[in-house]
Amino acid sequence: MTASNEELDLKDxxxxxxxxxxxxxxxxxxxxxxFVFWGLAYYVAIAWTAWxxxxxxxxxxxxxAWALCWAIIRSKQKNQPERKxxxxxxxxxxxxxxxxxxxxxxxxxxxxxxxRFNQHVFVAVVAAMLAVANGASGMIIRWKAQIASxxxxxxxxxxxxxxxxxxxxxxxxxAIFLCQIVFGVYAMSCEARERRQxxxxx
Amino acid sequence: xxxxxxxxxxxxxxxxxxxxxxxxxxxxxxxxxLRSKTGSTDGNLGAQLLKLEEAGYVAVxxxxxxxxxxxxxxxxxxxxxxxxxxxxxxxxxxxxxITS
Numbered sequence: 319m320t321a322s323n324e325e326l327d328l329k330d331x332x333x334x335x336x337x338x339x340x341x342x343x344x345x346x347x348x349x350x351x352x353f354v355f356w357g358l359a360y361y362v363a364i365a366w367t368a369w370x371x372x373x374x375x376x377x378x379x380x381x382x383a384w385a386l387c388w389a390i391i392r393s394k395q396k397n398q399p400e401r402k403x404x405x406x407x408x409x410x411x412x413x414x415x416x417x418x419x420x421x422x423x424x425x426x427x428x429x430x431x432x433x434r435f436n437q438h439v440f441v442a443v444v445a446a447m448l449a450v451a452n453g454a455s456g457m458i459i460r461w462k463a464q465i466a467s468x469x470x471x472x473x474x475x476x477x478x479x480x481x482x483x484x485x486x487x488x489x490x491x492x493a494i495f496l497c498q499i500v501f502g503v504y505a506m507s508c509e510a511r512e513r514r515q516x517x518x519x520x
Numbered sequence: 521x522x523x524x525x526x527x528x529x530x531x532x533x534x535x536x537x538x539x540x541x542x543x544x545x546x547x548x549x550x551x552x553x554l555r556s557k558t559g560s561t562d563g564n565l566g567a568q569l570l571k572l573e574e575a576g577y578v579a580v581x582x583x584x585x586x587x588x589x590x591x592x593x594x595x596x597x598x599x600x601x602x603x604x605x606x607x608x609x610x611x612x613x614x615x616x617x618i619t620s
Contacts, residue, residue: 331532335541402553
């Protein structure tokens with residue numbers, strides 16, 4: 319083997335290492351659809367509450383959404399040809415969202431049953447929790463779009479505390495649209511692009 | 521003239537190098553995932569993973585999940601160290617050391 323051929327072979331190996339490490343990091347599952355899914359679930363709950371003022375509309379919608387979300391995740395896992403490996407980063411992000419979900423699932427019904435619940439507290443709590451989860455996830459993966467999403471939720475938290483009833487509801491609807499629907503669709507398009515790049519690389 | 525580093529022969533094989541590079545980015549990986557990422561055959565992949573296991577660079581765990589056998593591989597500390605040293609040696613060789 320000549321010196322230039324040997325150098326090419328070594329460079330080839332270095333490229334192989336880099337591409338395989340990138341492939342391993344790409345191993346996290348696709349979760350962008352859950353943003354859109356939960357955004358729509360929030361809209362359903364808001365519409366239902368506005369329609370007949372039933373006090374349990376949120377609770378029932380959220381429980382149904384949890385069940386449906388779980389069923390979709392299980393179905394997607396079953397249809398995958400091979401289980402994707404866990405990464406430390408993926409586990410860290412999943413932990414944040416699970417902890418946030420558990421906190422909301424405990425806090426909101428507790429506020430409701432204790433009689434300390436009102437629209438402003440509800441929006442402030444939900445927005446603050448979503449801001450923490452989006453902000454932490456965005457900082458872990460260094461994704462500016464998700465950090466921007468966290469800022470929208472933080473702004474919604476403040477408006478919910480100081481604004482009128484109408485302002486509080488309006489900012490909640492806008493935040494859901496921007497941070498769940500628009501961000502979710504954008505994240506899905508990013509995932510699709512990454513999958514295409516991965517496929518062409520393979 | 522400084523002495524050129526030697527490349528670890530266990531890691532130098534392309535498939536073994538690809539496997540260690542894949543495993544360094546994940547906590548553990550299934551045999552089927554490694555196969556799909558490397559495009560290797562079952563026999564070749566199994567043989568190369570065995571060599572890495574014998575060298576102490578990967579650890580294997582076999583278990584049953586919903587009655588289906590599952591083989592999981594994860595990189596050991598020795599494997600991580602060996603790959604790091606390999607990359608350093610590779611960079612040193614590429615850093616103008618090959619002159620003739």
